[in-house]
Amino acid sequence: MRLSPPGSRHRRRMTAIAAAVTAAAVVTGVVAVQPGAGAAPLRQHSRLTIGAAISNSHLGDALYVNTWRTEFSGVTPENEMKWDATEPIQGQFQFGPADTIVAQAQSAGMRVRGHTLVWHGQLPAWVGNISSAATLQSTMDNHIRGVAGHFAGKIWYWDVINEAFSDDAAGSRRSSVFQRLLGDGYLEHAFRTARAADPAAKLCYNDYNTQTANAKSNAIYAMVRDFKARGVPIDCVGFQTHLGGSAPQAAVQSNFQRFADLGVDVQVTELDDSTSSATTEAADFANVVRACLAVSRCNNITFWGVTDKYSWITGQPLLFDGNYTKKASYTAVHDVLAAAGTPADPPAGGTLTPGSVVSLRATTACCTDRYVRHQNGAAVTSPISSSSPALDKADATWVVRSGLASGSCLSFESRNAPGSYLRHRNYVVYRQVSDGSAQFDADATFCPQGAKAGSGVSLASYNFPTRFLRHYNNTVHIASNGGPNAFDSTTSWAADVTWAVTGPWA
């Protein structure tokens, strides 16, 4: 069990609450009502990425890894990307533990949040002892380039700056070596440096005790509004959301909405709850999930750990207990996500928009029950009926993402394995994790080239416009336009490249 770390008032407060919580824990007991047998895992239910902070030191615990891979669609390395782990000695970078976590996440089709490039916490002494502004500026730039450059193409969102504001009533800046030597400007400088180091990543400002309106979140709001007005490359605000037994949905939702209205994405980045009451925790987590679902630019909820036994907080702060049993809070989160269902299916004959959830059904007379599905990385067409196993259906469901070109070109991200896309390579079609390269993006983008009569649409490769997504003998591949007229429905070839866009199963 991890002791609460020393450090800021925030942590001392959390420690104090945690200690009180432990004493009271024996009083409160709620029998967790498990979700129905065969209920889909958290990652299945929602347009949200549901992540967990993962520590390299627990990857030898099979239950830890299995629970993570089964239930979650995202990851944040808990400590492995911080400055003390990645550049403990000036200019000497080490990424082994973080690379291990990233590789495991990519193999599971998960999205990776990077945490964190610039923070006063877990900062090596050699940085804290710098007394020259010029030296610190170049040191910070070198660190950002070194770390964000190493992971370039693999990070969904970076916590570029963590906890730069204090907890005082004025919402003032936190004192740190960065603030003292470089002033307020270090933040936007870090965002600009991070953008240059990894253009594929979205960039966040991350802080705690900010999930409702208060002096701190108001100060952050003012900073983000200024950044957006001046074109500073910020894409997101991360709300750590370490709860102490309270999460009023309306207040959280309105606070998230006001940031979204500034034009940034909203993410819950470190959710846990130090309350001793299982009932309160379940209600708190449900409120946070509902608040996020209600704000269209809120796209992620990361829990700060998988199991209570490894949490930084003493007590019962997470979804799984020390035996990896689902708690009442798991059921509460699961049921809110399930009730929210999936994003609206594309209206029959309606236009596809980014975020539409679709399945691609073959229109060939022989095979109208066959759908493009991924299996072990390969793309196949296979029969899928309403009684097919959940995994079959989930593997045949794709989220439409905007493609490289403006207009109708589309890329199809697996809904069951977020972060991985339908891609072709040497005529064969796969589901693969994006590496952020232009080649990959082009191979994973398909442009409707007119449609057969009715709802069918043919999908040509963005990279090779004369080659179309086609199925043949149940395999899916890219084939050049072999017929006199690719959309002439009289030839079987043309039918094999035409897909009906249908809504996913419930």
Ligand code: G3I
């Ligand atoms: O790596 C050393 C190890 O060599 C040594 O043997 C061991 C015992 O002293 O300590 C290990 O370092 C610990 C580190 O976690 C890695 O396990 C530090 O002592 C410990 O203080 C550190 O705690 C982390 C804490 O940040 C540091 O402030 C927690 O695991 C981590 O969950 C927590 O996460 C932060 C977020 O990054 C930012 N938001 C707040 C959140 C909670 O504090």
